[in-house]
Amino acid sequence: MDAIVLLKEDHKTVEKLFKEFEKAEDASPKEKQKIVQKIAHELTAHAYIEEEIFYPAARAEVPETDDHVLESVEEHHVVVWLLSELDKLDPADERYDAKVTVLIENVRHHVEEEEQEWFPKVRSALGRNKLQELGERMEKAKADAPADPLKLLSARQ
Numbered sequence: 629m630d631a632i633v634l635l636k637e638d639h640k641t642v643e644k645l646f647k648e649f650e651k652a653e654d655a656s657p658k659e660k661q662k663i664v665q666k667i668a669h670e671l672t673a674h675a676y677i678e679e680e681i682f683y684p685a686a687r688a689e690v691p692e693t694d695d696h697v698l699e700s701v702e703e704h705h706v707v708v709w710l711l712s713e714l715d716k717l718d719p720a721d722e723r724y725d726a727k728v729t730v731l732i733e734n735v736r737h738h739v740e741e742e743e744q745e746w747f748p749k750v751r752s753a754l755g756r757n758k759l760q761e762l763g764e765r766m767e768k769a770k771a772d773a774p775a776d777p778l779k780l781l782s783a784r785q
């Protein structure tokens with residue numbers, strides 16, 4: 629699968645879960661926590677393949693994306709720390725929903741920048757075959773993604 633198509637599919641999956649959380653306003657804390665755990669799982673695997681494969685490839689092959697990639701890693705940093713805080717926070721805590729809302733806002737902003745500002749540059753610079761090859765590597769690498777978001781490169785940067 630084309631690397632950018634794969635990443636955009638992930639973005640859609642996560643957006644669906646965000647909507648599910650937003651609709652679950654009156655659900656029990658346990659039910660909300662279940663959705664957040666799914667979000668954490670999806671986002672961690674997604675950030676992993678971006679950080680390990682897609683971002684380095686973009687920087688290496690499309691030098692003009694450098695600043696965008698660096699900013700994206702900083703955004704991942706914020707998101708993975710929010711995920712780890714949410715993992716430790718009681719879903720009945722009054723701060724829980726607020727923290728999830730900030731997580732969602734951060735990710736939506738991040739996805740928009742990726743899709744609007746710099747993925748198109750990578751697409752035109754790399755071309756079909758390279759994107760296909762990258763996509764295949766990324767699909768396989770998902771299986772190696774850590775469960776703990778703080779194991780991601782961006783958590784330590």
Ligand SMILES: [Fe+2]
Nearest residue numbers: 678700738742
């Ligand atoms: Fe990203």
Ligand SMILES: [Fe+2]
Nearest residue numbers: 635678739742
């Ligand atoms: Fe992404």
